Amino acid sequence: MRCSYMITISVPGSILLLGEYSILEPDMRGLSMAVEPRLTLTAERSQTWTIIAKGCNEPACFMLENISRESVPVVKQTSGFSWANTALLQIVIEQFIKIESKNPFVNSGPYVITIDSSNLFHENKKLGLGSSAGVVIVFSAFLFLLAQLGKLTKEQLLDFCIPTHKFVQNGRGSGYDILTSIEGGLLFFSMSSYHYAEKIMLDAFDAEIWCAMNEVKTASAINSYECYKNKHPLLTKIFWNKTQNLVNDAYRIIASMQQQSGSTHKLTREQIHYHKLVAVLRKAGRVNVRFGSAIGVSAQFPIQSKSIMKSLGAGNEMALSVPHYLLDNMDESYDRLDAEQPSVFTRTYSTNSLYVFPCKPTRGIVWEYV
Numbered sequence: 001m002r003c004s005y006m007i008t009i010s011v012p013g014s015i016l017l018l019g020e021y022s023i024l025e026p027d028m029r030g031l032s033m034a035v036e037p038r039l040t041l042t043a044e045r046s047q048t049w050t051i052i053a054k055g056c057n058e059p060a061c062f063m064l065e066n067i068s069r070e071s072v073p074v075v076k077q078t079s080g081f082s083w084a085n086t087a088l089l090q091i092v093i094e095q096f097i098k099i100e101s102k103n104p105f106v107n108s109g110p111y112v113i114t115i116d117s118s119n120l121f122h123e124n125k126k127l128g129l130g131s132s133a134g135v136v137i138v139f140s141a142f143l144f145l146l147a148q149l150g151k152l153t154k155e156q157l158l159d160f161c162i163p164t165h166k167f168v169q170n171g172r173g174s175g176y177d178i179l180t181s182i183e184g185g186l187l188f189f190s191m192s193s194y195h196y197a198e199k200i201m202l203d204a205f206d207a208e209i210w211c212a213m214n215e216v217k218t219a220s221a222i223n224s225y226e227c228y229k230n231k232h233p234l235l236t237k238i239f240w241n242k243t244q245n246l247v248n249d250a251y252r253i254i255a256s257m258q259q260q261s262g263s264t265h266k267l268t269r270e271q272i273h274y275h276k277l278v279a280v281l282r283k284a285g286r287v288n289v290r291f292g293s294a295i296g297v298s299a300q301f302p303i304q305s306k307s308i309m310k311s312l313g314a315g316n317e318m319a320l321s322v323p324h325y326l327l328d329n330m331d332e333s334y335d336r337l338d339a340e341q342p343s344v345f346t347r348t349y350s351t352n353s354l355y356v357f358p359c360k361p362t363r364g365i366v367w368e369y370v
Contacts, residue, residue, distance in 0.1 A: 005044070005045050005370060006042070006043065006044050006045075006368075006370045007041075007042070007043040007111075007142060007145055007146075007367070007368070007369055007370070008040070008041070008042050008043075008367065008368045008370075009040065009041040009042075009138045009141050009142060009145075009365065009366070009367040009368075010038045010039065010040045010041070010138070010365070010366055010367075011038060011039050011134045011137050011138055011181040011182070011364065011365045012034040012035055012036060012037075012038050012039075012180075012181055012184060012362045012363070012364065013034070013035050013036070013037060013038070013039070013120055013127070013129025013130055013131075013134070013181070014032060014033070014034055014035070014129060014130040014133070014176070014177040014180035014181050015032065015033050015035055015129065015180075015209065015312050015313065015318070015320070015359075016030060016031075016032050016176055016177075016312060016313045017030075017031045017032060017033055017250075017281065017312070017320070018030055018031040018243065018246055018247045018250055018280075018281070018284055019031060019032075019176075019243055019244075019247055020243070020288055020299075020313060020314055021222075021225045021239070021243075021291070021314065022239070022240045022243045022244060023174045023176055023189075023190075023191055024174050024191075024222065024225070025240065026192045027190055027192050027193075028190060028240065028243075028244060029188060029189065029190045029244060029247045029248075029251075030174075030176060030188075030189060030190075030247060031186070031187070031188055031189075031247055031250050031251075032176050032177075032179070032180040032186075032187045032189065033180065033185070033186050033187070033202075033205075033359075033361055034180050034181060034183070034184040034185060034187075034361065034362050034363070034364055035129065035209070035359055035360055035361060035362060036358075036360040036362050037119035037120065037129075038119060038362075039115070039116065039117045039119065039120055039131065039134035039135065039138060040114075040115075040116045040138070041113065041114065041115050041116075041138035041139065041141075041142055042113075042114045042116075043111040043112070043113045043114075043142055044111060044112055045109065045110070045111060046109075046110050046111055046112040047110065048063065048110050048112075049063065049064035049067060049073070049105065049109060049110040049111065050062070050063060050064070050110075050111075050112045050113065051063075051064070051075070051089060051112075051113045051114075051115065052112065052113070052114045052115070053080075053084040053115050053117075053135075054114065054115065054116040054117065054118050055084060055117050055118055055121055055131075056118070056121040056124040056125065056126075057080070057081050057124065058080045058081060059080050060077060060079065060080035060081055060084070060085075061077070061078045061079045061080055062075050062076060062077050062078065062086065062089060063075075063076050063078055064076075064105065064110075067105045067106065067110075068106070069103060069106050072093065072094055072097055072103075073093055073103075073105050074090070075089045075090045075093065084115060084117065084132075084135045087168075088132070088135065088136070088168055089139065091164065091167060091168050092136060092139050092140055092143070092164060092168075093143070095160075095163075095164045095167060096140065096143045096144075096147075096160070096164075099160060100144075100147065100160070102147045104143045104144075104146035104147035105146070108146045108147075109146070113139075113142065115135055115138060115139065117131045117134060117135060120134065122211065122213070122355045123213070123355075125213050125215060126215060127211050127318070127355070128211065128215070128216070128312075128313065128317045128318045130177035130178075130180070130181055132165070132168065132169075133161075133165055133177035133178045133181055134181055136161055136164055136165045136168060136178070137157065137161050137178060137181055137182060137365060138365075140157060140160055140161050140164065141157055141365065141367060144156065144157065144160075145367065145369050150369035152367065154182050154183065154364070154365070155195065157182055157365070158178065158179065158182055158194060158195070161178045161182070162175040162178050162179070162191075162194070165177075165178050169218070169219060170219065172218065172219045172222050172223075173218060173219075173222070174191050175191050175194070176189065176191060179191070179194050179197060180364075181364060181365065182364050182365050183197060183199055183364045184199070184201070184362060184363040184364025184365070185199040185200055185201045185202065185361065185362075185363065185364070186199070186200045186201075186202050186254070186361060187199055187200075188247070188250075188251055188254070200254060200258065200265055201265060201361075201363070202265050202266065202267060202361040203264055203265060203266050203361075204266040204267065204268055204361075205266075205267045205268075205359055205360075205361050206267065206268045206269050206274060206322070206323055207309070207320055207321065207322065207323065207358075207359035208320075208321040208322075208323055208356055208357065208358060208359055209312070209318060209319070209320060209321070209356070209357055209358075209359050210301070210303070210308070210318065210319045210320075210321050210354060210355075210356050211317065211318050211354070211355040211356075211357075212301060212302050212303060212316065212317055212318070212319070212353060212354060213317075213353060213354070213355060214302060214316070214317050215317055216297070216313075216314060216315030216316065216317045218313075218314055218315075220297075221297045221314035221315050222314065224295045224296050224297045225295055225297070225314075227295075228294060228295040228296075232294075235294070239287070239291050242287050243284070243287065246280055246283060246284045246287070249280045250277060250280050250281075253273050253276045253277050253280065254273070254277070256273060257271070257273040260273075278309055278322060281309040281310050281320065282309050282310065284310055285299075285308070285309055285310025285311065288310060288311060289311075292311075292315075292316070297314060297315055298315065298316050299311045299315065299316050300316055301316050301319040302316060302353070303353065303354055305321070307321045307322045307323075308320070308321050308322075309321060309322060320359065321356075
């Protein structure tokens with residue numbers, strides 16, 4: 001097969017609905033969802049190997065040097081600023097050549113590669129949707145497509161990206177964001193056996209994602225969790241049991257929905273399954289608030305509203321919310337942030353401390369090798 005003139009790759013953001021902290025442990029299960037917006041990579045034939053990283057600020061430009069069979073290419077930044085930095089890109093290249101025993105840059109290209117993660121930022125702050133995982137995935141997928149002349153499977157991408165992203169994070173993290181962005185949909189999973197994750201493609205989910213714009217460092221949260229687990233193993237096991245029971249409750253609800261809904265799967269206000277799942281998520285939110293207080297990493301979303309189901313992931317930078325127009329039918333009051341808010345599926349608004357957008361479930365990685 002000929003060398004491609006253009007390669008395009010995109011991956012969705014990811015959120016963890018259930019299983020905070022416990023998914024770091026062997027055989028523990030979680031529930032995650034792939035959501036819009038997406039991060040993209042576009043590669044076009046060029047005169048030199050160049051990487052352009054678009055994010056929250058001025059795009060950063062990198063050059064690739066030392067392209068030969070005998071050496072590992074070196075990434076050098078030439079301008080701009082991006083959190084998708086030299087170290088991250090260099091690690092992916094080095095790990096690929098080491099693990100796959102292939103140098104994809106030899107006899108390929110050169111290309112100008114544009115990695116655009118700007119949709120995963122708002123007002124120069126990350127939205128907490130797995131942007132670093134997304135960069136690792138699209139850049140790794142690009143290397144596989146080069147090395148294998150357009151051939152790529154999700155299985156080999158998972159097996160490479162999960163340990164590589166953990167390497168980037170200094171050994172921290174579960175890898176659920178890699179799994180979710182590659183597979184897409186709604187996933188029940190254990191990272192001990194991620195190839196056997198159960199996927200449900202949702203056509204709709206009546207929910208919003210609220211971002212408080214207060215970034216929580218995942219590595220720091222995991223450190224706090226590990227310290228607490230070492231000091232209080234019995235209390236930590238009680239927390240594991242509670243979270244796993246809630247994951248199992250959610251699993252039974254989704255399984256029942258699948259049996260009754262045929263080929264189209266929706267979690268909307270007309271369905272009893274939706275209301276049951278919201279109740280499970282609210283209960284999980286209360287469990288997480290208590291555990292977060294115990295380990296010193298707050299899971300209490302900083303903006304109070306009874307529309308909120310729970311904070312998402314480790315910490316309190318994001319929350320999942322019931323759309324405001326549903327609350328009248330759910331015996332809940334709504335604390336309005338704005339008296340003139342349009343319908344949930346068209347509204348995206350922000351204040352100085354809050355950014356809200358629809359929770360739109362979506363498919364996983366897609367690519368085109370032309």
